[in-house]
Structure formats: C-alpha cells, structure tokens
Amino acid sequence: MKTTRRSFIQKTALMGGVFSLGFDWFESKANSGIMQQMNPVLDTNRFNAFLSIESTGKVILYSPNPEIGQGIKTAFPIVVAEELDVDWKQVEVRQANLDTQLFERQLTGGSGALKHSWERLRKAGATARHMLIQAAAQQWGVDASTCKTSKGFVIGPNKGQKLAYGALVDAASKLTVPAEVSFKSRADYQLIGSFVKGVDNYKVLTGKPQFGLDTQKSGMVVAQIVRLAAFGSTLVSFDAAEVKKMPGIIDVVSFKNKVAVVGKSTWEVIQARKKLVCSYSDTSNLESDSTHQKWFDEGMKTDKAKVERKDGDFHAAIAKAAKVIEATYECPFLSHTPMEPMNFFADVRPGSVLLAGPTQVPQSAQKAVATLLGVPENTVQVELTKMGGGFGRRLNNDYALEAAELSSIIKMPVKVMWTREDDMTGGIYRPAVRYHFKAGLNDKGEMIAFYLRGVGLNAGNSTRQDNFPVGAIENVLIESFNYNSAITTGPWRAPITNFLASAEQSFLDEVAMAAGKDPIQMRLDWLQKVKTNPVGKITYEPDRFIEVIKQVAEKAKWGKKGANVHQGFSVYFSHLSYVAQIAEAKMVDGEAKVTHVIAVTDCGEVINRSGAENQVIGGIIDGYGHAMFSKLSFDKGVPQQKNFDTYKLIRGNEIPTVEAHFVNNGIAPTGLGEPALPPTGGAVANALFAATKKRLYRQPFAGPDNANL
Amino acid sequence: MESIELLINRKKVKVEVDSNTPLLWVLRDHLSLVGTKYGCGIAQCGACTVWIDGEPMRSCVLPVSAVGKSAVTTIEGLHEKAEHPVQVAWDELDVPQCGYCQAGQIMTAAALLKKNPKPSHDDIVAGMSGNICRCGTYHRIHNAVKRASEIASASNSSKKK
Numbered sequence: 001m002k003t004t005r006r007s008f009i010q011k012t013a014l015m016g017g018v019f020s021l022g023f024d025w026f027e028s029k030a031n032s033g034i035m036q037q038m039n040p041v042l043d044t045n046r047f048n049a050f051l052s053i054e055s056t057g058k059v060i061l062y063s064p065n066p067e068i069g070q071g072i073k074t075a076f077p078i079v080v081a082e083e084l085d086v087d088w089k090q091v092e093v094r095q096a097n098l099d100t101q102l103f104e105r106q107l108t109g110g111s112g113a114l115k116h117s118w119e120r121l122r123k124a125g126a127t128a129r130h131m132l133i134q135a136a137a138q139q140w141g142v143d144a145s146t147c148k149t150s151k152g153f154v155i156g157p158n159k160g161q162k163l164a165y166g167a168l169v170d171a172a173s174k175l176t177v178p179a180e181v182s183f184k185s186r187a188d189y190q191l192i193g194s195f196v197k198g199v200d201n202y203k204v205l206t207g208k209p210q211f212g213l214d215t216q217k218s219g220m221v222v223a224q225i226v227r228l229a230a231f232g233s234t235l236v237s238f239d240a241a242e243v244k245k246m247p248g249i250i251d252v253v254s255f256k257n258k259v260a261v262v263g264k265s266t267w268e269v270i271q272a273r274k275k276l277v278c279s280y281s282d283t284s285n286l287e288s289d290s291t292h293q294k295w296f297d298e299g300m301k302t303d304k305a306k307v308e309r310k311d312g313d314f315h316a317a318i319a320k321a322a323k324v325i326e327a328t329y330e331c332p333f334l335s336h337t338p339m340e341p342m343n344f345f346a347d348v349r350p351g352s353v354l355l356a357g358p359t360q361v362p363q364s365a366q367k368a369v370a371t372l373l374g375v376p377e378n379t380v381q382v383e384l385t386k387m388g389g390g391f392g393r394r395l396n397n398d399y400a401l402e403a404a405e406l407s408s409i410i411k412m413p414v415k416v417m418w419t420r421e422d423d424m425t426g427g428i429y430r431p432a433v434r435y436h437f438k439a440g441l442n443d444k445g446e447m448i449a450f451y452l453r454g455v456g457l458n459a460g461n462s463t464r465q466d467n468f469p470v471g472a473i474e475n476v477l478i479e480s481f482n483y484n485s486a487i488t489t490g491p492w493r494a495p496i497t498n499f500l501a502s503a504e505q506s507f508l509d510e511v512a513m514a515a516g517k518d519p520i521q522m523r524l525d526w527l528q529k530v531k532t533n534p535v536g537k538i539t540y541e542p543d544r545f546i547e548v549i550k551q552v553a554e555k556a557k558w559g560k561k562g563a564n565v566h567q568g569f570s571v572y573f574s575h576l577s578y579v580a581q582i583a584e585a586k587m588v589d590g591e592a593k594v595t596h597v598i599a600v601t602d603c604g605e606v607i608n609r610s611g612a613e614n615q616v617i618g619g620i621i622d623g624y625g626h627a628m629f630s631k632l633s634f635d636k637g638v639p640q641q642k643n644f645d646t647y648k649l650i651r652g653n654e655i656p657t658v659e660a661h662f663v664n665n666g667i668a669p670t671g672l673g674e675p676a677l678p679p680t681g682g683a684v685a686n687a688l689f690a691a692t693k694k695r696l697y698r699q700p701f702a703g704p705d706n707a708n709l
Numbered sequence: 710m711e712s713i714e715l716l717i718n719r720k721k722v723k724v725e726v727d728s729n730t731p732l733l734w735v736l737r738d739h740l741s742l743v744g745t746k747y748g749c750g751i752a753q754c755g756a757c758t759v760w761i762d763g764e765p766m767r768s769c770v771l772p773v774s775a776v777g778k779s780a781v782t783t784i785e786g787l788h789e790k791a792e793h794p795v796q797v798a799w800d801e802l803d804v805p806q807c808g809y810c811q812a813g814q815i816m817t818a819a820a821l822l823k824k825n826p827k828p829s830h831d832d833i834v835a836g837m838s839g840n841i842c843r844c845g846t847y848h849r850i851h852n853a854v855k856r857a858s859e860i861a862s863a864s865n866s867s868k869k870k
Contacts, residue, residue, distance in 0.1 A: 069807025069844050197803040204808035205796040207744015207784035211809060214743040222738075247710070247727065267727070267734040270750075339748050339756060339809040339843045388746070388809025389843050420749045610803040614846065618806055621845030644753035644841065652847040653838035 051080055051124060053132075057152060057166030059086050062096045066108045066360055067200070068387040068394070070673040071611030074199045075114060076121060078607055082191045083125025083184060086165065087151040093199040098362035098382035108360040109395050109491070114607060114669045115576060126181040128172075135171035136163050186605075186666050193664065195610045200386060212358035212385040213417060215345045220413045221250055223262040223406055224269045226276055227426055230637030232286040232486030235259070239277040246272035253409050260406050266417060286637030287486060292457060295483045296330065296434040299455030305479040309465035311536045312475035317449035321440030325514045329437070329503035331699040332631040333457075334430035335639075335647065336492055340388020341423035346403035347413035348373060353380040354413075355404065358387035360394040368397055369404040391622075392491035396428045424647060425639040429632060430492030431459035431485075433499055437507040440475075445515035447526075449475040454500070456482050458489040462496055468545065468573060469508065471538035472526035486637060493622060494674040497574045498681075499699065502627060505570035505682025506696070509689065519569050519686070520553050540573045544602050547663055548580040552600040555661055556582035566592070568686025570679040575671030577603040578663075581620070583656070583683035585691040592691035594624065594684050598659045599676060604667035616660040616676040623680030625650025628702045648700075713773055717742070718786025728774035733757045735773045736783060744784035744812050748841070755840030758813040759783050765820040784812035787819060794864065795819045798857035806844035814840050818854045827858055 052060050061077035077093045098106060129149055136154035137144035146157040152165050203210050228235060238259050240252035248268030253260050259276060263269040299305070318324060344357035346369075353375060359365050362382040370377040387394060403416040418426060433456040440449030450473045454462030465478040492498060512519035527542040527549075549571050552558075561567060564586060571580040584596040597620050606612045629648040633640045641647035660676075685696045711728045714721060717740065724739045736742040736759070745768055748756030752767035759768045760782035787793050791800065795818045805811045814837065821828060821836040828836065833854045842850065 069805075069809075071806070195803070197800060198805055198808075200808060201800045201803065201805060202791055204805045204811050205784075205791045205799055205815065206787075206789065207742070207812050209741075209743045211743075211746075213747065216741065216743075265726075265730075265734065265738045267730045267738070271727075337843060339746070339754070339807065339841070341747070387807060389807040391843075420751075614803070614806050614844075614849075617848060618845035621847065622843075625845070643751055644749050645751060649841050649843065650845070651838045651841060652850060653834050655845075655847050658848065 051084065051128060053128070053165050053169050055166045055169050057090055057164050059084070059091045059152075059165070061091055061093050063093055064096045064106045065113045066106070066358075066362065066384050066387060067095065068108050068360060068390040070108065070615065071198060071608060072108065072113050074196055075607045075611055076117065077199070078191050078196055079118065079121040080125040082189060083122045084129050085149040085151065085184075088191060088196065090152050095384055095386075097384055098366060100363055100366070100377075106363055108390070109392070112575070112671060115671060118668050122183050123181065126183050127178060130178050130181045131172045131175050132165050132168050134175050135168045136161075139163070139168075139171065193606050193609060196608045197610060210386040211340050211388050212345070212356070213340055213343045213388070215356050215385065215415055217345060217347065217356070217413050220345065220415055221262055221264065221410075222266050222269055223260050223414050223416045224273055224419065224422065225402060225406070225416060226259045226261070226273055226278065227422065228257055229278075229280065229425075230283045230286050231427065231488065231634070232637045233283050234281040236279045236281055238279065242275035242277075243272045246275060248272070251410055252276075253406070255405055255409060258402070260416070262406070262410055262412070262414065270419065283636050288635050289633050292432055292485075292634070295457065296455050299481045299483060300328075300434070300436055300453060302481055305453055305481040306461070307477070308461060308463050308480050309470060309476060309478040309536070311470070311473070314449050314451055314475045314477035317475035318438065318440040318451070321449055322443040323441040323514055325439045325441070325511055327437050327507050327510055327695075327697065328434060329506065329697050330434040331430075331432060331499040331502075332633065333432045333487065333489075334492060334626060334630055335424045335632050335641075336391040336393035336428070336430070337424060337647070337649065338387070338389030338391055338393060341420055342393070342399040342418040342426070343416060344400040344403035345413070345415045346400070346407040348404055348407040348411075351379060353404065354383070355380065355400060356383035356385060357400060357403070358385050358390070358394055359397055359400055360387070360390050360392075361397065365397040365400040368401055372401055372404060373408055391493040392495065393428060396490045398428065420644070421642045424632075424642055427488035428490040429487065430498065431462070431489040432457045433459050433462045433496075435462070435500065435503045437504070439507070439511045439514075441511070441515050445517060447473055447511060447515070449473070451477045452504070453479045453481065456480070457485040457487065458482070459496065462500065464497060464500060466537055466539045468530075468538075468540055469523070469526050471530045471534045471536065471540075474535055476535070487634065493619075494574060494677045497572065497678040498623070498626075501570070501572040501574070501678030502623075502681025502685065502699070505572065505679060506685040506689075509568070509682070509686045510695065518559070520549060520558060523549055523571060540578075544578045544663075545571065545573065548578045548600045548602050551661065551663065552580035552582050552598060555600065555659070556584075556598040558582060566687050566690035568683045568688065568690055570682035570686060572675070572679040572682075574675045574678050575673075577601060577670045577672060577675035579616075579675050579679050581679045581683040583680070583687035585687040587691055592688050594656045594687055596657045596659075597624070597680065597683065598661070599679075600661045600663065601672070601676060602663040602665065603672045603675065604665065604669040606662050606664045607669055612662060612672055613660045615672045617658045619674065619676030620658050620680050621650060621655055623677040624656065624684055625654070627681035627684055627699050628654075629700050631700050631703060711774075715773070715776060715781060716778065717781045718783060719780070724773070726773060729772050731769050732759065732771045732773050732776060732781065733768040736768065742783050742785050746809055746812055748810065748813070753841070754810070754813070755817060756810045756813040758816040758840070760816060760820060763820065763823060765817050782816075784816060787815065793819060794857040794860040795822065795853070797860055798853040802849050802853045802856060804846055804849040804853050806846055810840060810842045814842065814850055818850070818857065821854065822858055822861060826861060828854065830855070
C-alpha cells in the first residue's frame with residue numbers, strides 16, 4: 001500500500017507541545033485540478049486532525065460523522081487507536097462539527113461510513129505510530145526497525161529503553177511524514193473486534209445535555225410550527241388572535257403553509273398553539289387508504305411500468321412453465337419515530353448563520369439553508385448534536401430549514417421543536433409499496449422464469465433489480481411503477497429493501513414449497529449456478545452469500561429442531577453486507593409466536609463487537625416490530641395515528657431472543673446500520689407460515705387485515 | 710404564574726411557572742435539567758420517567774402543582790458519578806445505542822430494583838415494558854437490570870461483612 005507524502009500533513013508549531021496528524025481529504029478527491037491550486041500541504045486551515053497526542057500522553061481522536069446511535073463515534077476511533085497502538089483508556093473522543101474544508105462525507109446514511117474511511121483511519125494511526133518510533137529510535141541511536149510499540153509506549157532493543165508517546169511528541173512532530181507505512185496484522189489486533197463500550201455512555205447515564213433538543217443558547221426562544229393537517233391541502237387563512245393573548249407568547253408568524261408559534265417556554269407554546277384557528281383548502285379529494293388501494297390495483301395493470309431488468313424472455317418461459325406461482329405482498333406507510341422528535345436551533349444574523357441540531361447530513365443542511373437565505377455557504381455554521389435515533393428521517397433537513405427560515409423572519413435565535421404528534425403527522429415516511437411476484441418452474445421444479453413488479457407511492461424504483469436471485473435465473477423481468485402521492489416520503493432504515501426483502505424472501509419460500517425443495521438448498525443451488533454461469537450482471541459475491549447461509553443453517557440446526565419449533569429462513573444482501581437469518585416460531589396457547597431469531601452476518605471485519613451486536617440485534621427487533629405491528633394510515637390526507645397510543649412500536653415484552661453471529665473474515669468492513677433489518681420480515685413470515693400454514697401477505701402481520709391479497 | 714418550591718435531587722429550588730406545567734418542562738426549560746427526555750407527552754413511552762418520593766412517574770403528564778413537598782429525583786440525581794448499580798450495569802453491558810430513552814429506562818429499572826431487589830426475568834420484562842426503546846436495546850436492558858441486581862446484592866453483602 002502506498003501513501004503519498006502529500007496526503008498527510010502535520011500541524012505542530014502552531015499547537016505547542018501537541019503532535020497532530022491528519023489526513024487531507026482533498027488528496028482523495030477525483031478533481032485533482034482544484035487540489036493543485038490549493039497547495040494542500042501547507043494550508044493548515046484544511047488540516048483534519050484525526051488525532052492529536054499531547055505531551056501528557058493524552059490522545060484526542062476526532063469523529064467527523066454524525067452519531068445517531070449506530071456507534072460511529074466509538075468505531076472510528078477504535079480503528080485509529082488500534083494502528084496507533086495506544087491504551088484505549090488514554091483516548092478521548094470528540095465530535096467534530098461540520099467542516100467541509102476538513103472532512104469529506106461527513107454524513108450518516110447508507111451504512112457507508114466505515115467502508116468509506118477504513119483505509120484512511122488506519123493510515124492516520126499507523127503513520128503517527130511510525131513517526132513516534134522514528135523519534136524514539138533517533139533519540140536512542142538505534143535502528144527504528146529494532147523498536148516496537150505497546151499501549152502508548154515505544155520500546156527499544158536495549159534494557160530500559162521505553163518512552164511514552166507523550167514524551168516523543170515534540171521530536172516526532174519535526175520528522176518528515178513517511179511516504180509509506182505498514183499496518184498491523186489482524187492477529188495482533190487488540191481493540192478491533194473486541195467489546196468496546198460507547199464513548200458517550202457516561203453522558204447518557206448521568207443525563208448530560210448532548211441531544212439537539214437539549215440545546216440552550218443565549219437569548220434563545222422556542223417555537224412550534226403548526227403544519228398542514230392533511231397532505232395535499234393548503235393553508236387559506238389563520239386566526240392567531242387568541243394565541244397571542246396566551247402567556248409567554250412572543251410572536252406568531254406564517255410561511256409556506258405553516259404557522260409558527262414563538263414563545264418563552266415549551267409548555268406555554270404547547271398551550272397557546274391549541275388556540276390557533278386554521279382554515280384549509282377543500283380536502284374532500286385528498287388521499288385515503290382506499291385511494292392507495294385503487295392506485296396499487298391500477299399500477300399492477302398499467303402498461304407504463306418501467307423495465308428495470310430483463311434477462312432472457314420471461315413471457316415465453318412462463319408460457320411453457322410446468323407450474324406457475326404468483327403472489328402479491330404489501331406494506332403500509334411508516335413513520336420513522338425516532339425517540340427524539342425533530343428539532344433544530346437556528347440563529348440567523350446579518351453575515352452569519354448558526355445552526356445546531358440533529359441531522360444525518362449537516363453539509364446538505366448548510367447548503368440548503370445558504371440557498372434558502374441567499375447567503376454564502378461559508379457563513380453558515382453547523383454544530384452537530386448527538387441524535388436520539390433517526391432511521392433515515394434526519395436525512396431530510398426540512399426541520400432545519402424551517403428553523404432557519406423562522407429565525408430569519410423573527411430575527412431571534414430560536415429552537416424549533418416538533419411534538420410527537422408533529423413528528424408522526426409531519427411527513428417524510430417509509431413509502432407504501434405493493435409487490436407482485438410470479439415464478440415459473442419446469443418439470444424438474446427448477447425456477448426458469450421470475451417476475452417482479454413493484455408499485456410504490458413516492459418510492460421511485462421500488463425494486464432492487466440486480467440483487468439475488470437475479471443472476472441465477474434464465475428469464476427475468478423486473479418492473480417498477482411509481483405514483484406521485486401528496487404524502488411525502490424519504491429513506492427509512494434500509495430504504496426499499498426494508499420491505500422488498502421481506503416480500504421476496506417470503507415468496508421464495510412459496511416457490512421452494514411449490515417446487516418441493518428445501519428453501520436453503522434451493523438458494524445454495526442457485527448460488528452455485530451464479531458462480532459457474534451467472535445470468536447477466538450481478539452485484540453480489542456468491543461465495544459470501546453461501547457462507548452466511550451455511551453458517552446460519554448449522555447454528556440454527558435447520559430442520560433438526562423437532563416438530564414444536566417452526567423455522568423460517570431468509571437471506572439478503574444490502575449495503576454490501578450479507579445477512580442470513582432463521583426465525584423460530586412456537587405455538588403458544590394456540591397462537592403462533594416468534595420466539596427466537598438467529599442471524600449470521602458478513603460485514604467484513606467487525607470493528608466493535610459490542611456495537612456490531614447492537615446493530616444486528618437492534619436491526620432485527622426493528623424489522624420484526626415494524627413487520628408485526630406498525631402502520632400509518634390515511635383518511636382524506638390526514639394521518640390517522642398521531643402518537644404511540646395508536647401507532648404501535650414493539651415493546652420489551654414482545655421481543656424474540658436474538659443470536660448475532662459474525663463471519664468476521666477480515667475483508668474491509670462494510671455496512672452494518674441497516675443490513676440486518678431487511679431479512680427479518682421474511683424469516684418471520686416463513687416461520688409463522690411453518691407454524692400455521694397461513695401465508696402473511698400484508699404488513700403489519702399482527703394487523704386485522706391480513707387477508708390474502 | 711405561580712412561585713413554586715420544589716425539592717429536586719435533594720436541593721430546594723424555586724420556579725415561576727403556570728401551575729399546570731408538567732414537571733418535565735419545568736425540569737427541562739426552567740431548571741436546565743435536560744437529562745429527563747420528552748418522547749410522547751402522553752405517558753406512553755417512559756422517556757420522561759422520574760421519581761416522586763422514590764416512585765417512578767411520567768413527568769410529561771404530571772402537573773408541577775401536584776408535586777408538592779415530594780422529593781423529585783431525576784437521572785442527574787441518581788448518582789452523579791454514575792456509580793448506582795443500574796448505571797454501572799448499563800455501562801458494563803453497553804446498553805445505550807442512541808441513548809435518548811435511557812434516562813427513563815434507568816429510572817424505571819432503579820425503582821423496580823428498590824421494590825424487588827432480586828427480580829425474575831419475567832418480573833424484569835413486565836417492569837420494563839412500559840418504556841419504549843426505538844433502537845431495540847431491550848435484551849441488553851433486561852440483562853442489565855439483572856446484572857444491576859447482582860451488583861447491588863454483592864455490594865450489600867460486602868457492606869454487611
């Protein structure tokens with residue numbers, strides 16, 4: 001591996017007694033033309049201090065990506081500290097604010113952070129370690145290759161030669177940054193793959209302010225915004241006379257179909273907004289659940305669907321199939337409902353804008369606010385707060401923009417808070433989608449034709465046309481059709497695949513049964529075929545698929561659990577990781593109950609055993625809970641569930657036990673925040689089918705309307 | 710507006726608020742004790758759980774006027790160095806993901822253990838199921854309550870010696 005000298009920069013004299021080393025993100029950008037004009041080596045303003053070591057020995061590591069509960073603030077520093085070879089107890093982790101000059105991809109989404117940064121995090125740690133060794137070797141007059149490091153010390157070849165990193169920072173900072181460094185071998189890892197506790201635990205356990213909603217700034221007022229009650233309507237007029245008479249109310253202003261109530265304290269605003277009288281445009285023609293059912297029906301028949309993938313000739317193949325299996329699956333809209341509702345602080349002043357709050361994409365917030373207010377981007381500062389969950393909701397900065405717009409109108413620093421009702425009824429949902437599958441088997445029970453049409457409401461392409469089992473089937477046709485709905489949607493943990501995988505894995509179970517095959521062996525046979533003779537383009541690695549499938553079958557004792565344990569299998573590839581799951585259902589008092597889920601995950605190198613288990617188990621509980629219980633329905637554009645009394649989230653007395661296993665093969669790490677969720681719905685549906693012989697086609701499974709579609 | 714005196718985390722404080730204001734907002738907006746969280750405002754999720762005279766209560770629906778002379782304990786007052794057995798167990802098992810619901814979970818768990826120092830698994834599940842965790846940390850929550858019970862019992866028996 002080569003690291004060019006210019007990609008590392010030192011910052012020494014300016015910091016006094018501190019050796020800092022970072023990575024110039026510009027080096028990695030494709031546009032080298034821009035980079036050359038900027039003289040990256042000496043421009044300390046663009047220095048990204050991944051790590052700095054103080055003469056006391058304290059190591060400070062900066063985590064640039066927003067922390068949403070996925071554990072990135074712990075995982076990134078683990079990688080740096082491993083290569084640096086320091087005692088984790090010496091390490092302090094700090095959250096970096098948005099700095100587009102210093103950091104690249106400062107966002108949380110798509111389970112991509114570790115994959116993106118793995119190499120450069122290791123380089124940062126390894127380079128610093130290398131220079132500390134050089135500094136010690138020079139001091140002792142020995143060859144650097146005879147020195148080693150251990151937990152924050154350089155140890156020389158002769159007796160008594162042991163120096164703490166802190167004592168070497170001055171000398172190390174005067175050395176030339178090495179052109180190349182070598183990494184630790186996996187066998188020597190002490191931190192990577194171990195159980196490392198979250199770096200924010202102490203703050204969480206003692207209730208320290210750290211979330212967006214905890215933001216307090218000098219002169220700050222609070223506000224809540226009354227948004228449209230129905231999607232698709234408009235605000236005609238409003239009467240705020242009574243609101244303004246309420247105690248603690250400072251102002252009531254309107255913009256973009258919204259009315260903002262600004263006050264001194266949260267409770268006063270909550271009380272005052274109840275007095276607001278709004279008049280809306282006619283809502284009689286707005287969307288209801290019945291509208292969506294009609295659209296799904298139409299979308300399944302239309303000849304205007306977009307072909308997403310075509311291999312061979314599906315229509316010819318299905319016409320001569322010995323057996324045809326067809327099924328329709330459907331999911332409702334879902335709210336993200338992170339426990340911390342949307343909120344943002346904004347202070348818009350002439351010449352400067354300060355934003356603070358929970359966002360997965362701070363750079364987009366900066367850009368969008370700059371555009372909205374017509375100010376240069378570099379005058380918009382964004383402070384990152386810890387996020388009380390997000391699940392994709394905070395990829396959309398609508399709530400940050402609102403806060404900025406409101407602050408610009410009232411000319412005050414303001415924190416806009418969404419109540420739970422605002423959050424649940426305020427849009428940006430997981431889109432509702434209906435899928436229709438068709439499979440043709442030949443007389444040997446082999447699938448020779450596979451068809452999928454996805455019809456989504458603001459879902460874009462609701463298929464993942466290149467994913468397995470595509471690649472194993474000769475004749476494939478995959479189509480999507482999208483309706484533009486007035487109900488706003490956005491990415492929801494594992495976008496599209498959060499339900500597509502559930503539907504598809506359940507349908508493949510139906511196929512296996514119709515073919516008289518074991519569902520696991522059927523997949524393994526297909527993957528063998530993909531290895532030797534793939535059909536068209538594939539995006540997955542069959543060997544990694546095969547490994548997680550084999551391991552989960554073994555760990556779950558597939559088919560060997562006896563008549564009282566009903567197993568359901570599922571496997572899915574998303575965000576570059578592979579996850580196989582087997583759910584177990586038992587009959588309890590005449591009802592089928594999912595009691596246990598076993599997962600085997602290949603996400604490459606496991607960085608933090610604790611964080612990885614949390615993501616897999618949490619993802620499975622998330623997938624199971626929403627598949628079983630959650631639904632957002634609509635009547636004339638109005639969401640019918642407004643809080644947790646009617647919108648059901650899974651609780652602690654409803655969970656199956658979960659086992660999370662990892663292949664941990666040392667391949668560069670891939671995503672983990674999302675991939676464990678998609679397979680769960682399918683494994684659960686298949687286990688429940690095994691227990692009851694009733695196929696579940698419509699989520700939520702525990703809902704009243706689970707009739708065959 | 711009324712002047713209301715409260716006993717919070719063993720300290721006397723005075724606030725000027727409408728007497729109907731839920732304790733949650735008095736804590737967060739007027740006393741800068743933001744460890745207690747807002748999650749739903751209708752006593753469904755448990756994120757706002759505090760103790761009133763040692764009993765777990767949902768502060769989002771508890772008018773401050775109803776608190777009276779009762780002692781209020783929030784997450785900030787449980788143990789400032791995080792050495793309460795529940796906090797120790799929560800850290801040991803690395804329970805928090807996003808962390809937002811955890812103050813309410815911890816206050817619920819600590820109250821449960823006061824009443825029932827050696828809860829069975831079923832006791833724990835029943836006692837904790839009123840609190841929602843959207844990240845799905847329920848297994849670790851249950852295990853941590855059990856672990857806290859062990860820590861507390863070990864510390865009690867060492868004190869007796």
